[in-house]
Structures are given as C-alpha cells and as structure tokens.
Amino acid sequence: MDFEESKRKRNSDRRKSTECTKLIATITAGIIFGFCIGASFPAFSPSKIKLISPVDTYLWDKKPGHLNVISASKSNVSKEVQNHDDPSKIWVSSNPRGAERLPPAILAVESDLYPRRLFGKPSEDLTIEPKYLVTFTVGQNQKPNIDKAVKSFSDNFTILLFHYDGKTTEWDEFEWSKRAIHISVAKQTKWWYAKRFLHPDIVAPYDYIFIWDEDLGVDHFNAEEYIKLVRKHGLEISQPGLDPSSRGLTWQMTRRRGDHEVHKETEEKPGWCSDPHLPPCAAFIEIMAPVFSRDAWRCVWHLIQNDLVHGWGLDFALKKCVEPAYEKIGVVDAQWIVHQGLPSLGNQGKGENGKQPWQGVRERCQSEWKMFQDRVSEADKDYYKSIGVDLLNITAH
Ligand SMILES: *[C@@H]1O[C@H](CO)[C@@H](O)[C@H](O)[C@H]1NC(C)=O
Ligand SMILES: *[C@@H]1O[C@H](CO)[C@@H](O)[C@H](O)[C@H]1NC(C)=O
Numbered sequence: 001m002d003f004e005e006s007k008r009k010r011n012s013d014r015r016k017s018t019e020c021t022k023l024i025a026t027i028t029a030g031i032i033f034g035f036c037i038g039a040s041f042p043a044f045s046p047s048k049i050k051l052i053s054p055v056d057t058y059l060w061d062k063k064p065g066h067l068n069v070i071s072a073s074k075s076n077v078s079k080e081v082q083n084h085d086d087p088s089k090i091w092v093s094s095n096p097r098g099a100e101r102l103p104p105a106i107l108a109v110e111s112d113l114y115p116r117r118l119f120g121k122p123s124e125d126l127t128i129e130p131k132y133l134v135t136f137t138v139g140q141n142q143k144p145n146i147d148k149a150v151k152s153f154s155d156n157f158t159i160l161l162f163h164y165d166g167k168t169t170e171w172d173e174f175e176w177s178k179r180a181i182h183i184s185v186a187k188q189t190k191w192w193y194a195k196r197f198l199h200p201d202i203v204a205p206y207d208y209i210f211i212w213d214e215d216l217g218v219d220h221f222n223a224e225e226y227i228k229l230v231r232k233h234g235l236e237i238s239q240p241g242l243d244p245s246s247r248g249l250t251w252q253m254t255r256r257r258g259d260h261e262v263h264k265e266t267e268e269k270p271g272w273c274s275d276p277h278l279p280p281c282a283a284f285i286e287i288m289a290p291v292f293s294r295d296a297w298r299c300v301w302h303l304i305q306n307d308l309v310h311g312w313g314l315d316f317a318l319k320k321c322v323e324p325a326y327e328k329i330g331v332v333d334a335q336w337i338v339h340q341g342l343p344s345l346g347n348q349g350k351g352e353n354g355k356q357p358w359q360g361v362r363e364r365c366q367s368e369w370k371m372f373q374d375r376v377s378e379a380d381k382d383y384y385k386s387i388g389v390d391l392l393n394i395t396a397h
C-alpha cells in the first residue's frame, strides 16, 4: 500500500467513523459494531470490503450527490455474483437464496420466540424452552375468557397474543401476561397475523401450534392431555370437539362425540359428501381452533393467501397438506371446547351504504371463500397442465 493510497484510506475510515457516530441512534448496535470493526481494520481480511459494502452503499444512499457512486458499486456487485468461480470468495449455492456468500456453519436458518436476557451467558438464558405454541387473537373485552383459556395451557407453551384493538398494557394484571408475547396491529384477523408473524422458520422449535379464536370455552379442555391424544392418534391437523351447545355448529365433523377419544370421519346430510374420505365428511376441521403439527404448519402457512384475511375456505383445503388426509386430520372428543360465538372482530368492520359493520365483514368472508376456491382450482389446473396430465382423467376417480 503506497503512501497516497493509505492516506486516502485513512481519510475514508475517518469519514466512516463519523458516519458511525451519526448513525448509532438509528441502526441497531449489531450492524454498527460490524461496520465499525470493518472500517477500523481495513487490513483485517481480503473479504472485508465486500462484507461492509451493503452498509457502505446505504451510507452513500443518504447523500443525493453520490448517486453515481451507488450505481457504479451496484454494477460491480452484480459482476461479482456472476463471477463466482474465484475460490478465495465464498459462494455456496446450496445455501438459502441470497445467503450464498456465507460459510454454511454461520447460517442461522431458523429462529424461535424465546425471550432472552440482556446479560450473562447466552447459553444460560433459557431456563425453559417451550415445545408448543398457542396464539389467541384478542380484544380487551375478552380478557376474562382469555385468562381462563390461557390457564388450560401449561408452562410448556409459549403464549402469543395478537391484539386487534391496540390494547396491550391492559393485560398486565395477569401474571402470565408478563411471559407472553404481545403483538399489536389494529383491526387485523387471525390469519393476517399468522401469515406475518408465524413463518414456519420462526416457529420452528414448536412441535404443535394452536391458532385459536378468543371466544372458546375451555372448561373441559387441557392442552397437555390434548397433545397426548393427538400424538397417540397421529393427527397432524386437529381441533377439539365442539360441544353441541356451541353457537353456529354447522358441520357434523367438528361436533363432539361422547363415545370417542378422537374421530376422523362422520356422516353428513345426504348429498353433502361426494366421497366419505373428503370434506366435510373427513379430512376436515374448522378454522376457529385449529392445531397444527410443525410439518403440517409449514405447508398450511404457504397455503394462506396474503390478501384473503378471513381464511374462509381454508378448512376445505387443509387436506392438501397431509397424506392421507382422512387419517391425519381429526377431531379430539375427549378434550372439548364450547364455541361461544361472541361478537368480536366482526364488529370492527365499517358500515357502508346503510349496512351494519358486521354485514360488510360477512360479505367479504363469503367473497374471499369464493376467491380462494377459484385460486386453488386454477392452481391445480395449472399444475396438472404443466406436467401434461389431463385433469378430467384425475378427477374422474
Ligand atoms: C468497479 O469495478 C471497476 C473495474 O473492476 C473499478 O475500476 C471501479 O473502481 C469499481 N467501482 C467501484 C465503485 O468500486
Ligand atoms: C411439560 O413437558 C414435559 C416433557 O414433555 C413433561 O414431562 C411435563 O409433564 C410437562 N408439563 C406439564 C405441566 O404437563
């Protein structure tokens, strides 16, 4: 390194350090730490320039006068991407997309919802690593009901509340609320939250995931016992039986049977089931209190559409996620709940054209159902067409 070059470097390092100071308030400590290390030890490693370049670009980005620099460095980056046969540069094509430059041993591909301490040894942070997750989508009017519901779940559960009414500190009165995770986004539905915050890679440590409504009566429900039964009967997707006193009991399949531990099929009204192994006679549960195994959830998460927030019709499509669905989807009768049908998010809609708020919500639910069905059948058609199979021949049997 000649004198001129090293002087230039030092100047640029000084500039970067100043930027560092300015940015401390806005960028997380981790990024800053890495960046400052990179900037203060330019001779640290041959790859360090590349490592810090995204941050560098970001800094430049903030200065309109340097736009030309950004585009130049961007074009250099894309050249590097094409030229990955230089053995001194890391490129692992089997890494997840976008992470090919990282050595595989450093990749943290999955995460969890376990809170950690700010001090001490990371290895000693977690005194308990819950193996199950339960989420409730709640408004504060349901506090007493949710308090009761949460108490039917043991310490082996991570408790996650999605707040649709913006009220979170209101739950502080409950001891369990302190160890719960609270996510607050106004007026969203259970499936909207689930799609955003329960990515399978984030909830990877959990054997089972309960994604429940807020209006369920749990006097006859114990979550640990429930999981024992689900394991025993090999249910990948399940729900507790609904007591016959439940509101809006539409389907025979989800009605609790007094004479069973678990059931996987039922009889419906004549003509409702084209096949005894298909919904709503089997391979079917409803969406108010579903429980998914880790693997089933990985599939179902992908099936949930970003814009179809009410999840109507999802229940009829769950069967696509497990095989054979009529054996792996079922209802647990021995641990059962009551669907109270309390007014909740339905009342958070907006009244238009003289209609009640709940009417608008209901209409959207129904139109989403139709849209979802259409998308699923279009996707099926596209798939079979792409592999050159005649769908008529498939559906014939
Ligand atoms: C981009 O690459 C060219 C040729 O390798 C080099 O001359 C130029 O300085 C690089 N630009 C930036 C911004 O790094
Ligand atoms: C939590 O899980 C462990 C391991 O499966 C089990 O031994 C324990 O009984 C569970 N706790 C409760 C309260 O059921």
Ligand SMILES: *[C@@H]1O[C@H](CO)[C@@H](O)[C@H](O)[C@H]1NC(C)=O
Pocket: 389, 390, 393
């Ligand atoms: C449908 O199935 C029949 C019998 O297996 C076969 O002869 C026919 O060619 C199939 N049609 C198409 C379009 O694949």
